[in-house]
Amino acid sequence: VTSDFAIRIPALSPTIELIVDADTLRRHCTDYNGRNTGQALAIVRPGETGDVVKIVALCRQEGVAVVPQGGNTSDYGGSVPAATGRSIVLSLSRLNRILDIDLTNNTARVEAGVVLADLNRKLAEHDRWFPVSLGSEGTCQIGGNIAMNAGGNTVLRYGMMRDNLLGVEGVFGNGDHYADMQPLRKKCIGYHIGDLLVGSEGTLGVITKAILKLQHLPKALVTAWMSAASLNDALQTLDMVRQHLGERLTAFEVINQLQRRVIERYQPALKDPIAQDYEWAILAEFTDTAGQEALSASVEAALAAALEAGAISDALIAANGAQRQAFWRIRESVLDANNAMGWAVTHDASVPVSKLPAFAERVDKEVRAQFPTARFLAAGHAGDGNIHLGVFFEKADFDGLADFKRATQAINAQVFQIAHALGGHFSSEHGIGTKHRMPFLTYTPASNLALMRVLKSALDPQGIMNPGKIFDTAEAV
């Protein structure tokens, strides 16, 4: 049956590519960090939207699951198939055309497989950019960014992927093609069906195209590194700079002292720009369409006011591109440093920005009460309420823990519980995938789950779309 099925796929259309060699299968069935792996009958690479319609129709007929895959950079197992093998990986990588760029309308029409960094390279030639900025931008694809509702470093100013979309095209699990591809900022199109695909992690349908809002490339840039004694002070600084600079504030990241020390131990070259001891580093970036001098002067005035008010104790402004890169390299080394230097249980929770100090304080206190050798890590997007809090163990301490998995679960349960008690949510921008299905079921109200199941049944009645993800605890169709 398996080989029969695979053989029928290329017959659907001359632009469909079928790959069944073991190496390619293995590569597409394992995610980038090697943590999640599954089985598939074949890797199928359509060349046109029409191919996707035909592939989904055949898979419905045969009861074969469809696992849409972009750059396969998901952290939580969302982009690889389950272990049963009754599935195909539908790779969008050949749907990688930038169909048009309309400079007056400030929009681009793209296929789902366009790599985020490739798009921005092309747009830069036209003095534009697409303001989603992610660590994986060299590999991740627009379709995957939509399916995950990607966030990143510039959400504060530009919002999530969802906020930067004007429409999508896709194919739902019930076989229906959907197109909302008019590049308009205003349109009454009835139910906003395409938005169901945003953040659905491939469980409702396959995204094939999108219309993206573009921005003019900023011409002025200021990057600042500051020291604050507390998260409260960091938030006061946030308020002050936002009041002065409005949307020019593009990023507002914080990193606590332990996290910076772990990074420095990992790579001494990544040393803290401010020599004295202090608790919270703030990395803020400001951009503007024009007026470098005016922007620099405004930022300097705002930081002077924050210093004056005692919200920050020191502030450095990057004097050149190399200094800016040095600031950002510290921020971007968090994951590698934690993995190299110890055991870190990190999180992707958000709370209202006003609740960040309470969140950090409670996590620090409550986790240490249970795990005395644990220490509190924090690095993330304070301006969005999304600090990636973590709990760090020196390797020696963690090896002493009886049960790694149980400890992780216990810490997660505590952190998630505290986030929700403060009006937050355990998951912000990394998706649910397979890894976070259980907390998803715990923290989603029962009637919301009931509605999700109503929609899943309506739009993917056979359950062929990416089974086993988000809220589906059965591993296979």
Place this chain on the structure above:
Amino acid sequence: VTSDFAIRIPALSPTIELIVDADTLRRHCTDYNGRNTGQALAIVRPGETGDVVKIVALCRQEGVAVVPQGGNTSDYGGSVPAATGRSIVLSLSRLNRILDIDLTNNTARVEAGVVLADLNRKLAEHDRWFPVSLGSEGTCQIGGNIAMNAGGNTVLRYGMMRDNLLGVEGVFGNGDHYADMQPLRKKCIGYHIGDLLVGSEGTLGVITKAILKLQHLPKALVTAWMSAASLNDALQTLDMVRQHLGERLTAFEVINQLQRRVIERYQPALKDPIAQDYEWAILAEFTDTAGQEALSASVEAALAAALEAGAISDALIAANGAQRQAFWRIRESVLDANNAMGWAVTHDASVPVSKLPAFAERVDKEVRAQFPTARFLAAGHAGDGNIHLGVFFEKADFDGLADFKRATQAINAQVFQIAHALGGHFSSEHGIGTKHRMPFLTYTPASNLALMRVLKSALDPQGIMNPGKIFDTAEAV
């Protein structure tokens, strides 16, 4: 049966108010412009979300339609019941509490019945505003703004209602309660079910609460009136000011010469700020969080560059609040002037901004070929691609037309067809209601309609929610 049914409603909960007197019924069953009218068994005013759950459950049981109603300011019949009378009007007007305002998080949690202008009055006390700006803001309610996906004058900068929402609470027609009320900019909550309510015009469920993104009140403001020889020149000006001023450009409206003359005939006090004859007026507004002098200087520099490039022939900057109001009063008098001075068939179509000149030219030419006495009107949101194009007849000329209704239909068909041929859409920000069901069915792809019906059946299986609207050509349940 009717009175039996009505009597059972207040028994559901002490906080439900039932109104059955003829005057109130008539008022809630007719829309503000008197064009659409229907029948209802009762006006029901819940006091809590729980009341709405109970009301929907009873209506499902009895097969009575539910017509959610906010400020009843819909232009196209979306907010009033059909003529059959087997319905209740569910007025949200008592759910009018501002539940909280979080200044650090820049969010407000509100009930659906809060009047837009009341919210902004309250927010102004805290140096904040909710950036949706509409002619009906003194009457329209947040829930209605969401149900219609309201647009308005500041979409260029802040987007539509949808873009300013962080989540909603509501009750679907299948009885399920939905809540996405965590005030977070990032959250992985599974399917974005609340977004289905945005723009659904009450046909899927009732919106009961919302979380809104706030903005700091701008401290600097510049309003300019310019003259341009063509729409192409106006778009060149748009590009130049946006390149210099980025998001500080908050509105970019255009008004053509005929439209301005109609306004002047209507009220001579509303005379054109620029004395000489010219084709297109541009009304642009720029705001910033701080720095009035810097903003004024930047705008002046950008307008000087546009003058230099020949994109505009003249430019006036409002010297004070009275002058600014005088500029805006011209823009806001369009509807009243057209109604008073002749017959105008106006439209709410959008096209990509780059296609606006072709759109205007084709409408002008093709409509006049069919109706030689017609003249071409235009006033609207050029920055969004949403110019409200219109066709104007002097009263005498229009009276000469054989059939008013058929002429309107013929003009609409032409304008809608041209918009779609240019990659646009016939409807932008005024909804579909009952009035635009036929073009909606014409211009929505069949597979999109099929998906809409799948969702309608799944979320409102008995079809009790606001029957007869958007794509439902049966008038009643």
